[in-house]
Amino acid sequence: MRSISSRLFLILVLSTGLIWLAAVVWIFLSTRAEIETVLDARLMEAGRMVSSLISSQDIELASSDASLPRFSVPSNSSYDRQLSCQIWSLQGTLIGSSEGAPAQELSQHTDGFSETMIDGEAWRVYALTNPDLGIRVLVGDNLRMRDRLVSDVIRGFLLPAVLILPALAGLLWLSVKRGLAPLSRIAGDLERRPASDLSPIEDAEAAKEIRPVLRSLNGLFARVAGMRERERNFTTFAAHELRTPLAGLMTQAQVALATDKHELREKALRQIVVGVDRTGRLVRQLLDMAAIEAAEQPEAAGIIVPSENLYGLFDELAPGRKNVSIAIAPELAEITLSMDPVLFELAARNLLENALHHSPEGGTVHCRLIEEGGQHLLVIEDDGPGIPEDELPRATERFFRGSNRAQVGSGLGLAIAELALHRSGSMLKLRNREAGGLQAVIVLPASRIS
Numbered sequence: 001m002r003s004i005s006s007r008l009f010l011i012l013v014l015s016t017g018l019i020w021l022a023a024v025v026w027i028f029l030s031t032r033a034e035i036e037t038v039l040d041a042r043l044m045e046a047g048r049m050v051s052s053l054i055s056s057q058d059i060e061l062a063s064s065d066a067s068l069p070r071f072s073v074p075s076n077s078s079y080d081r082q083l084s085c086q087i088w089s090l091q092g093t094l095i096g097s098s099e100g101a102p103a104q105e106l107s108q109h110t111d112g113f114s115e116t117m118i119d120g121e122a123w124r125v126y127a128l129t130n131p132d133l134g135i136r137v138l139v140g141d142n143l144r145m146r147d148r149l150v151s152d153v154i155r156g157f158l159l160p161a162v163l164i165l166p167a168l169a170g171l172l173w174l175s176v177k178r179g180l181a182p183l184s185r186i187a188g189d190l191e192r193r194p195a196s197d198l199s200p201i202e203d204a205e206a207a208k209e210i211r212p213v214l215r216s217l218n219g220l221f222a223r224v225a226g227m228r229e230r231e232r233n234f235t236t237f238a239a240h241e242l243r244t245p246l247a248g249l250m251t252q253a254q255v256a257l258a259t260d261k262h263e264l265r266e267k268a269l270r271q272i273v274v275g276v277d278r279t280g281r282l283v284r285q286l287l288d289m290a291a292i293e294a295a296e297q298p299e300a301a302g303i304i305v306p307s308e309n310l311y312g313l314f315d316e317l318a319p320g321r322k323n324v325s326i327a328i329a330p331e332l333a334e335i336t337l338s339m340d341p342v343l344f345e346l347a348a349r350n351l352l353e354n355a356l357h358h359s360p361e362g363g364t365v366h367c368r369l370i371e372e373g374g375q376h377l378l379v380i381e382d383d384g385p386g387i388p389e390d391e392l393p394r395a396t397e398r399f400f401r402g403s404n405r406a407q408v409g410s411g412l413g414l415a416i417a418e419l420a421l422h423r424s425g426s427m428l429k430l431r432n433r434e435a436g437g438l439q440a441v442i443v444l445p446a447s448r449i450s
Contacts, residue, residue, distance in 0.1 A: 113126055
């Protein structure tokens with residue numbers, strides 16, 4: 001059952017029915033117990049009254065069964081007239097009975113209450129012995145009549161219930177529909193909204209049970225709006241960054257085709273190679289950024305040896321990079337990291353590439369592991385100009401290129417590294433070296449190092 005209103009209605013109807021059923025059972029049991037108590041008291045009162053009337057000789061007893069007298073039990077209620085009474089001598093002779101009383105002895109007990117079967121019917125009997133008169137008085141009633149009294153009480157309770165239940169069900173259904181009406185109104189408002197409308201839903205007049213849903217929806221709208229804004233900016237910046245090298249490639253190609261001078265043609269071709277390299281790097285970074293953002297969660301963690309990973313990346317990136325060397329500290333070969341290999345390699349590639357681009361001719365990129373403030377830090381540092389202190393907070397923004405930018409940079413490398421490390425549970429910090437150059441610091445959780 002997928003309808004909330006139907007589910008609520010069914011729950012309310014079943015709950016009401018169970019409560020009503022429990023009330024009927026409780027009333028039945030309590031009514032039966034009360035009726036039995038009252039009627040037992042009546043039996044006892046009638047037996048004592050008959051014994052008293054015999055003592056005062058208001059009831060004449062027979063001397064033989066042939067002249068057995070019949071009498072009515074003294075009564076104060078209509079129920080008392082339904083009682084049957086027998087008077088037996090202590091010698092076992094029936095010496096008197098009420099009208100309609102059975103011929104069989106009502107009970108074998110000498111005193112107190114008992115139940116007996118007579119002609120297939122159950123009787124409740126009270127016995128009272130009067131030793132002074134030498135008699136035993138038996139007063140009883142048919143249990144079928146008691147059951148009828150209880151049934152009449154329950155029937156009187158159920159009949160109004162049967163008439164009221166349909167009206168109650170209708171009221172419950174109307175209440176559920178009215179209670180869920182705000183949800184229907186919100187659904188209607190959302191359905192009429194254009195796809196571009198991500199403004200928050202007003203919740204000032206909404207019920208307090210619905211406000212958490214509205215707050216969550218408004219939070220979702222805000223996140224989607226932010227994502228759309230980032231996508232628009234990303235597309236705009238990417239188009240701008242791609243347009244510049246493509247225009248340069250077109251210009252250099254036209255120069256190479258138009259000139260007859262060997263040196264000018266060779267220079268133009270070298271510029272084309274540089275432009276293709278920059279464009280290819282930008283396209284790869286755009287694809288990397290899109291892949292990271294599209295992934296909902298990182299892949300399962302793998303085992304990484306940092307030194308092997310960094311050497312492999314350096315061998316891939318170093319050719320043609322101004323004779324820049326790399327120095328990897330020995331401790332990076334003695335540890336392993338439990339991280340997503342793809343995300344770690346993506347971050348390390350962009351940090352190494354950034355360090356290579358900013359290192360001077362014959363410079364060195366240092367990679368080492370240090371402990372600082374109880375944290376394990378993997379540091380990649382270069383001998384370049386670093387980043388001005390006022391630009392450091394913006395250095396990881398997409399397409400941000402500071403005053404010390406490299407010629408082939410696109411402003412995406414540090415942004416990709418930060419995003420990849422964040423997705424893998426790590427963090428990137430940037431700071432300038434005192435001796436000059438930039439330190440890219442990967443903060444590693446202690447649980448990831450072994």
